Amino acid sequence: MVAVKTIRKSLTGAQAAAEAMKQVDVDVVAAYPITPQTPIVQEYAQFVADGIVNTEMIQVESEHSAMSAVIGAAASGARATTATSAQGLAYMWEMVGIASTLRLPIVMNIVNRALSGPLNIHCDHSDAMSIRDLGWIMLFSENPQEVYYNNILAFRIAEDPRVFLPVAVNQDGFITSHCVEAVDVLEDEFVKKFVGDYKYPYTLLDFENPISVGEWAMPSHYFEFRVSVQKAIEDSVPVIEEIFDKFYQETGVKFDFFEGYRVEDADIVFISMGSTSGTVRYVVDRMRSKGGKVGSINVRVFRPFRIDKLLNIIPNAKYLVVMDRSLSFGTTGSPLYQDITSGLYSKDRCLLVNNYVYGLGGRDITDTDIEEVYEHALYSMSEGISGQVVYVGLNPSFVKK
């Protein structure tokens, strides 16, 4: 059914991102190096240096300027992109929120890394979570293949006239960004056609019909600007569905907001994001072979977060294992857990849910850890325990104190 050809390449997640950026023919890239994002930009700089792409690359002096320059470029009608991690994202945070309220279809790769302090360069999701309320569509990738597909889909989603919002493509620092895997790369022509030309309805570079971008809004108007972002992100839901469907029709590759695995009849459902989802599926298979009624969900679209879609695929669930790779200090649980619990309440679904916080600062999460989580889940389900935060893999000496 699918005619499009693919070439299998050995790529890291970082290279997969750069490969997609090359194929969509980005006009402007502005970025500042930070581990573990750096290889994306280095790879792309080499494409520019070798004349493989026709892109203006701005070697800015900071992440704040990277996002600022990308905002300027996108407002000028250019397809513009950047990439960052952790402190870089924190440093550009001010501009991240401005990009979405200006309704600029910027794509940014985030190679997820723990926020300081203490200083740590390894993977967790605390950087991405810090921008979750800023009006960006947020995709998460499990492996280099998904990084590649997500990047292509991101441009198409962002630039859809019904959306015009920025999109962040997340991948796990080092785990995904630096590990080589086999990636099926689509043909250049296909990608070009699938993404299409970027046509922004307004451009700063129209000298005959000059526009003002980013004005000062009084209380009489500010509210409406913010609500328009909310509306746009809500309205992006059917557009994302449509684009996923088109991608499926044309490539045979199926994507959804939530990727369910053996969930249909599952009592216990793991919910996770990023590279951990693969390990979870592996454990699910093992537990299934022992007769456990267990399944898993990989969150691929984290914003907009659609609890209805999630609940639809787990009709029989009794217990949810919500795995968060970040903390939200001083509240009931971590971000994904908060979204899920508040979502359950609003949908009048009463399930047992516990929050399993794991892997901060790159702490390893193994199949054995996940099996232990499963044991905990079985016990909690039988005892009716809900609303707990469990730290997975915390040093025992620390727990004792």
Add this chain to the structure above:
Amino acid sequence: MPVNLKQIAGVELKFTKGHRMCAGCGVAIFVRELSAAAQDLGIDLVFSNATGCLEVTTSVYPESSWKYPWIHSAFENASATISGVERAYYALKAKGKINHDKKVKFVAIAGDGGSYDIGLQSMSGAMERGHNILFISYDNEAYMNTGYQRSSATPLYANTTTAPFGKSVPGKTQPRKDLFAIAVAHGIPYAATVSIYYWNDLITKVQKALTIEGPTFILSITPCIPGWAMPTGDAVSLSKSAVETGYWPLIEYENGVYKWSPSNPKQLKPIEEFVSKQKRFEGMLKKPELVEHFRQEVIQNYEKYKKLCGVA
């Protein structure tokens, strides 16, 4: 390319009336002169405006005083934002996606806060990268938009809300930062200081800064009515007296050569002429030793630039 005042006075400016700047604001006058200079030249401009007085008073949604393409994104990043616009322009032109044959310059405009302080990194980065931009600092010597707080451009002993003149501390205790020297140190091809009173000098310099390829720099002294605590009608005369007293030497830097502008006075007037009309110096004026120190700072700076310009 000196211009005829009558000619430019008759032009309908692309920086329009109807903005909300204070009556008599030096910044408004400066931007009008700037606009006249650009229009006389027939060059297309794109503005990136830092947060500050100029931005908040001219872009109150849904109105705008700008008939130029104009963007504001934040306080510290006018230069980074315009860098993206500028690169987008050349990228899209190379790909045949825009058709534009007129000369164009990309302008970042900021107050002293958006240039000397929080905006310095972004300005420096853009200059170092060599974009085809003009960076303009309209220097009203404090953060006026937020209520006259000190900046690193605030002069010695001036009273501001965050460096107030008091019994123990005499206002701002540090002299001004030399942003002109910093700009020049980037190896840019052109930089100049201007004063709104000397409109001909200003227009000539702005036109050069707009036509020379690469990063160029204009530093304008722009009196602020409430911030300087001065009479409403005095912005122009104070910009004149700033030059006449040597407080604001008019200079140019072009490809390695400093030039003394012809409008500089033959004989300096006493510094009191400049400071006595501004209540921000009220405290300093009561203490002769402070005035003396202020005078020394001014003369030192004046002599430094005279020497650089090779003027005896």
